[in-house]
Amino acid sequence: MKCKFVITIVVILLAANLYSQQRDYPLVSVPQTKDMNLPEGWILGGSNPHDYSAGVDLQESQSGFSSAYLKSISSKPVGFVTLMQTFKANNYRSQRIKLTAFLKTRFVSGGASLWMRINDAVGKPLAFDDMRERPFLGSMEWTSVDIVLDVPPMSDEIAFGFLLRGKGQVWIDNISVSMVGEDVPVTDILKTKTDVYSPKNLDFEE
Structure with a gap:
């Protein structure tokens, strides 16, 4: 009986963890129409994209003549919205890549963030x-951000984009994907943290 109880608790915790991860991924895609003014090649999605607008801004750019944006249009926006792309991982398998x-x-x-x-x-x-x-919170001028991930040999697809949670507006411009060496640390939040076998920094001087 005790064993069954423990197994049940473990299953519940695993399910909760899976749900926690999945709810942060783009879940709902929005049918694309010509009047949406979305940038070519990009898909609108998120957990609640209907509380937001997205498009191309011809008045704002980091360089060049335009950028893409996400903006809340509800007084109490719920969830998040994203503009995203996907592409096959064939050319990047077993490599470390940086999205900038x-x-x-x-x-x-x-x-607001890159992902x-x-x-x-x-x-x-x-x-x-x-x-x-x-x-990114509040108001910030154009700032360069990076994400670095390893692409395992069994990878099939790479998805990326930028997202907005809550009120406000975010713009994005000049995106690039490049391969980098192992000297560049990854930012992968799914990686298990290194096990610690002894205490450290006990005098708070490190």
Whole structure:
């Protein structure tokens, strides 16, 4: 009886953890129409994209003549919205890649960020970072941000984009994807932290 109880608790915890991860991934895609003014090649999605607008801004750019943006249009926006792309991982397998972009924000309340995810053939995330520990908040001028992930040999697809949670607006411009060496640390939030076998910094001098 005790064993069954323990197994039940473990299953519940695993399910809760899976739900916690999945709810932060783009869940709902929005049918694309010509009047949406979305940038070519980009898909609108998120957990609640209907509380937001997205498009191309011809008045704002980091360089050049335009940028893409996400903006809340509800007085109490729920969830998050993202503009995203996906592409096959064939050319990047067994490599470490860096996604770089410039972001600008205005009055962001819940967080704005760049994100990238590496999926296997059934859509399971193998590596992921959405800057959840370092989101952009408030108002910031154009700032360069990076995400670095390893692309495992079994990778099938790479998804990336930028997202907005809560009120405000975020712009993105000049995105690039490049391969980097192992000297560049990854930002993967799915990686297990290194086990610690002894205490450290006990005098707080490190």
